[in-house]
Structures are given as C-alpha cells and as structure tokens.
Amino acid sequence: MENIEKKTPLNDLMDTTMDKIRDMVDSNTIIGEPITTPDGVTVIPVSRVSFGFGAGGGDYGKTDTAHFGGGAGAGVKVDPVAFLVVKDGLTRVMPVAIPAAATVDRVLDLVPEVLDRVQNFVDKKREEKDIY
Template identity: 65%
Template sequence: MDDSMEKKHPLNDLMRETMAKIREMVDTNTIVGQPITTPDGVTLIPISKVSFGFGSGGGDYGKTTPKENFGGGSAAGVKIDPVAFLVIKDGTTRVLPVAVPPVSTVDRIVEMVPDILDKAEKYFDKKQEDPTC
C-alpha cells in the first residue's frame, strides 16, 4: 500500500479520532489536579493514577475502492484512581494517601520514609543553627 493511500484510509481516520478523544480525557490535569486552597491557608493537590487502553480495527470488503465498503470500529477505556493528596501548610508538604492502608511491614516502611526524612532534615537544620543541641 503506497503512502498516499494509507493517509486517506478510513481506518487511519478512525484511529486518529479515537486517540484525539483519549488525549482530551487524559491530560496532566487528570493526574495532578488543580490546587484547592482552604480558608485557613492549606493547599491540597489531588494526585491520581490513570490507566487507559484503546483498540481499533476494520476491513475493506468487496470492491477495490476502500471507502465504498469499509467496516470498522474502535473502543477506548479510561480508569482514574485517586492515590493521594499533597497537603501544603506553612511551607511544609506532606503526602496524605487515599489508598488502602498498607498490609505488610515493607509497605509500612515505604510509607513512613517521607516523614522520617522530614524529621531528620529538621533535626539537622536545628543542629546547624544551634550546635549545643
């Protein structure tokens, strides 16, 4: 199939339109949402996990001109799962998970790492400011 025929084929139009619709649904604002600021100065930023898939197919039937007897279809699916909120208050950022609580020890340790790093950073900052601590 030559290049000019491929560009004009209805299956290409079908796939192009499907991908355009998926792009509309799945953008960076879907994954990292718009910041929400509360009256007391706390900023919440929603974080989501997005999964998507699509399929297209078609065929030419009978005649030699593809546009006369083309049959095709496409489908797409998008799944959006909330994962966490970034909570920003007084210059400190924390992750507030929305997911199911961890069930294993390894999961708990991984979840604790950001808080431990924050505490260690504050400790060392305080130590540099006041060496007698």
C-alpha cells in the same frame, strides 16, 4: 524510498479515538488543580491514570469502490493515589490507602506491627532478667 502513509478510513477512526483520549486525559488529570481552603491550606490531588484503546476494520466487497467496516473502543481509569497538603510552607503527602484485599496483603500489612510487639516483649523480658 519515500515513506508515504496511505490515508484509510481506519487511520481516521484511530485518529479520532486518540483525539478523544487526549481530551479526557491530560496532565491536570494526574496532578489536579490546587484547592486552597480559607485557613491557607492548599490541597493538590494526585491520581494514577490508565487507559487503552483498540481499533480495527477492513474493506469488503470486490467492486471498484470497496466498503469499509470498522470500530474502535477506549477506556480510561482514574485512581486517586494521594493528596499533597501544603501548610505554612511544609508539604506532606497523604496517601489514599486501599484496604488490603488478599490474605497475603493483610499479612504483609501486619508484619511491622507484629515485629514491634515482639521487640517490646523481648525488651520487657530483658528488663525483668536484669531486675533479678
């Protein structure tokens, strides 16, 4: 059985929407163009891209030439994630940190610092014990 795709106005609408999204989002959106400073440092932006779209429509009327009504929408979100910094042959990743928003996130961010402080306290107590 042949798979013949029936071309409808909805297909045209979705094709046009996807073409516009392709125009907005390409590989240069995720890994940006390198920027070279006068002192020889190269900075490359890295981003996270999220997008979505929806389309719908339908035929209405009971005449020989049915009328089509439809619509489409799309959204693109670009979030900076990090910068790759290349200097003297060494590459470093410099993340773009988003501040912790929720209490749980703040606590998780503080855990390493608290553990370091507790370890330092325990080490000091051991040293004092060894002195006496």
